[in-house]
Amino acid sequence: MTETRNDTGCWIEAVSLPLLVLVWYVLAEVVDHRLLPTPLAVVAEMWKLATERDLIADLVKTLTRASWAFVAAMSLGVLLGALLGRFWMLDRLFASWVLIGLNIPAIVVAIACYIWLGLSEFALILAVTINKTPLVTVTMREGVRALDPGFAELARAYRMPFWRKVRLVVVPQLMPFALTAARTGLSLIWKIVLVFEVLGSDGGVGFRIGVFFQNFNITGILAYTLAFMAVVITFEYLVMRRLEVRILGWRRA
Amino acid sequence: MAKSIAVSVQVQAKRFLGATGLLFDKLEFELAEGDVLALIGPSGVGKSTLLRMIAGLDCSYEGDILVHGQPAANAPTPGFVFQDPRLLPWLDAVANIRAVSPTTTDAEAIELLAGMGLAGYERTLPGNLSGGMQRRVALARALAVGPRLLILDEPFVSIDRKLVRGLQDVVAGIIERHRPTLILVSHEPQDAACLADRVIQLDGRPAQIISDDRIEISRSVRNRDVILRIADQLGGEAEANW
Numbered sequence: 001m002t003e004t005r006n007d008t009g010c011w012i013e014a015v016s017l018p019l020l021v022l023v024w025y026v027l028a029e030v031v032d033h034r035l036l037p038t039p040l041a042v043v044a045e046m047w048k049l050a051t052e053r054d055l056i057a058d059l060v061k062t063l064t065r066a067s068w069a070f071v072a073a074m075s076l077g078v079l080l081g082a083l084l085g086r087f088w089m090l091d092r093l094f095a096s097w098v099l100i101g102l103n104i105p106a107i108v109v110a111i112a113c114y115i116w117l118g119l120s121e122f123a124l125i126l127a128v129t130i131n132k133t134p135l136v137t138v139t140m141r142e143g144v145r146a147l148d149p150g151f152a153e154l155a156r157a158y159r160m161p162f163w164r165k166v167r168l169v170v171v172p173q174l175m176p177f178a179l180t181a182a183r184t185g186l187s188l189i190w191k192i193v194l195v196f197e198v199l200g201s202d203g204g205v206g207f208r209i210g211v212f213f214q215n216f217n218i219t220g221i222l223a224y225t226l227a228f229m230a231v232v233i234t235f236e237y238l239v240m241r242r243l244e245v246r247i248l249g250w251r252r253a
Numbered sequence: 254m255a256k257s258i259a260v261s262v263q264v265q266a267k268r269f270l271g272a273t274g275l276l277f278d279k280l281e282f283e284l285a286e287g288d289v290l291a292l293i294g295p296s297g298v299g300k301s302t303l304l305r306m307i308a309g310l311d312c313s314y315e316g317d318i319l320v321h322g323q324p325a326a327n328a329p330t331p332g333f334v335f336q337d338p339r340l341l342p343w344l345d346a347v348a349n350i351r352a353v354s355p356t357t358t359d360a361e362a363i364e365l366l367a368g369m370g371l372a373g374y375e376r377t378l379p380g381n382l383s384g385g386m387q388r389r390v391a392l393a394r395a396l397a398v399g400p401r402l403l404i405l406d407e408p409f410v411s412i413d414r415k416l417v418r419g420l421q422d423v424v425a426g427i428i429e430r431h432r433p434t435l436i437l438v439s440h441e442p443q444d445a446a447c448l449a450d451r452v453i454q455l456d457g458r459p460a461q462i463i464s465d466d467r468i469e470i471s472r473s474v475r476n477r478d479v480i481l482r483i484a485d486q487l488g489g490e491a492e493a494n495w
Binding site for chain 2: 150151153154156157158159160164168169172250251252
């Protein structure tokens with residue numbers, strides 16, 4: 001029964017993307033092509049931009065920024081989340097910091113970083129990191145709070161050394177939370193990196209989309225968006241899902 | 254020749270966590286090396302708490318608990334089987350054993366599992382094992398540390414009574430083969446009657462030792478009738494007090 005459901009689910013998911021393209025195609029046929037070009041026109045433009053212009057270089061630039069911000073935000077967020085989850089006094093002390101961090105508009109952080117540090121690569125990555133870290137912190141804090149005290153007692157009963165306990169008992173319990181944080185983090189970072197690039201950078205997908213916007217070039221905007229989405233989807237299927245199966249496969253047992 | 258003392262419990266007072274009143278007040282007994290002790294008594298009397306104190310997991314009491322001459326918290330690692338099997342669900346059976354006993358090789362872990370009747374389940378995740386099988390893995394894990402003291406906290410609770418007999422045989426086999434000092438907590442007098450050679454009954458508040466009996470009949474001749482007769486004696490007394 002479950003297998004049938006899983007198989008059907010895979011088929012439905014496989015249809016999902018072509019269905020979106022079909023809807024896009026129909027809509028493009030209905031409205032003016034200057035406002036919404038067809039998928040084919042966008043793919044052709046994407047090919048042209050990739051072979052004759054800077055699409056690949058821009059993509060690499062944006063992905064590099066997103067990667068640095070992701071690594072920094074995850075590292076910082078995991079550390080802070082572990083501390084806040086473990087020590088209630090720290091949690092109380094920094095409760096309002098976390099709340100402010102979660103709710104402060106991303107654009108404000110970006111502008112402040114640009115003003116304080118100049119329109120630099122570092123300022124952009126720092127701004128993205130500051131925006132993302134509170135979300136990772138909160139997710140990991142919940143993970144630490146949810147640690148099973150029974151397993152901690154097991155580790156104590158068998159006199160497990162600290163690092164062995166961390167590796168075999170604590171980290172596996174935190175992995176579902178870390179993966180959730182990574183996934184939500186990536187989706188957030190993809191978006192805000194582009195916004196910050198529009199605001200102030202010398203290249204990248206966001207920067208180029210900003211230029212296309214000034215020229216009302218919707219085909220160029222969609223071509224860059226499509227290329228970017230292709231990278232995101234590839235990453236999701238080739239990295240995130242495989243990682244999930246590998247790390248959380250035991251949950252199906 | 255007198256056996257050496259494996260466990261010495263000299264607890265002057267143990268208070269409830271976060272509450273007033275005493276759980277134990279002057280609880281004193283000793284356990285000789287190789288003895289199999291069953292602690293029985295009503296729910297909430299403090300049997301599991303006492304096990305945790307002996308295992309060095311709870312040190313908030315007045316008095317001393319020595320295990321093989323050392324304070325419980327610093328004593329050699331005991332083999333501890335909790336009420337729930339408490340297997341790490343992300344590790345297979347062999348890895349669960351090696352998690353608590355890194356010096357145990359894969360081959361030794363597999364042999365321990367085979368001794369529990371779990372040949373072929375070495376690489377199975379706990380989620381794919383039945384409750385009884387999980388308990389046997391937990392027993393194998395406890396044995397892997399080569400314990401001089403084996404602590405079983407209600408190892409037969411919440412499983413089918415038909416399976417209990419098989420598990421009791423497994424524990425009896427462990428006692429015969431490994432000869433550890435063993436402390437078993439149970440609600441069921443027949444568990445004590447089947448496995449123990451000494452039975453301490455706890456009751457009251459604060460908990461007191463209301464009886465401390467030796468079962469002189471050898472385990473090897475304890476058939477069903479003998480076990481029921483011993484259990485009747487233990488249970489009869491217990492019922493009168495519970």
